Amino acid sequence: MTTRSGGDDDAHAPLSITDIADLCRSVVQLVEVDGAAITVMSGTTRELVYATDAVSQYLDELQFTTGQGPCVDAFHRGRTVFVADLDSEAEEHWPGFAADASDGGAAAxxxxxxxxxxxxxxxxELYRASVGELSDEFAAVAQLTADAAAISLLEAFAPGLGAGQSLGDASDDSPLGDHRTRPYVNLAVGMITVQMRVSPTEALARLRAAAYSARRPVDDIAREVVERKVRFSTDDTASDSTTKGQPS
Incomplete structure (x- = not known):
């Protein structure tokens, strides 16, 4: 973690994205895992703040696309989720996520x-390339890292949020706006809502389904919607309405 020196103001200064990166890299070494990522979420948004490697980034994107996985469950249930053997434990619970996550390099x-x-x-979220439990000692270290990251993110990126709000509710002119990893998704959801006359939740589900079917990142499809290269239509059938884009 970055060390600050100086007066009291420096001692209480909020952490930056660089410091979050340091936290992630440090926890990887301390708890003997292969990668780490920190993501902020709300009901309809998900922003990757930092990932230590390509596999961690892929796992984040895969969970956003499928709406399944340990991050999703940890967020909605508000408790830790441990999967020591992805192949044997996760397929039944996360059928859209487990096989691709394993193929992508994650085993736990x-x-x-x-x-x-x-x-x-x-x-x-932490991953290992080999199966194995996370010891109680390592789990405690990881929890301390999560707590430190939470405090740092709230202080740095959303100091004005009220009770009951999430970091995903931060305004576009907050520092978080400079680090958004999916800038087109919200715009695309709004456009799909109008095009298909559905709720934003349903629009996001359709967008995710399109990306999963096409084996492409959600933001790629979202960008094409925003650029009017793809249009979601109520005339399309339920099975292909999200994959058959029509120029506007």
């Missing part, structure tokens, strides 16, 4: 909620 996954008061607003 451990997710820790990030909390602001009573509100869960994100997740620290």
């Amino acid at each position: 996954l451990f997710a820790f909620p990030l909390r602001g008061g009573n509100t869960v607003f994100g997740v620290l």
Whole structure:
């Protein structure tokens, strides 16, 4: 972690994205895992703050696309989720996620909620390339890392959020706006809502389904919607309405 020196103001300065990266890299070494990622979430948004490697980034994208996985469960249930053997434990619970996660290089996954008061607003996720439990000692270290990351993110990126709000509710002019990893998704959801005359929740589900079917990142499809290269239509059937884009 970055060390600061100086007066009292420096001692209490909020951490930056660089410091979050340091936290992730440190926990990888301390608890003997292969990668880590920190994601902030709300009901309809998910922003990757930092990932230590390509596999961690892929796992985050895969969970956003499928709406399944340990991060999703940790966020919604507000408790840690440990999967020591992805192949044997996860296929039944996360059928859209487990096989692709395993093929992507993960064999074990451990997710820790990030909390602001009573509100869960994100997740620290760790993965191993080999199966194995996370010891109680390592789990305690990872939890301390998640707690430190939560405090740092709230102080740095959303100091004005009220009770019951999540980091995903931060305004576009907050520092978080400079680090958004999926800038097109919200715009695309709004456009799909109008095009298909459905709720935003349903629009996001359709967008995710399109990305999963096409084996492409959600933001790629979202960008094409925003650029009017793809259009979601109520005239399309339920099975292909999200994959058959029509120029506007």
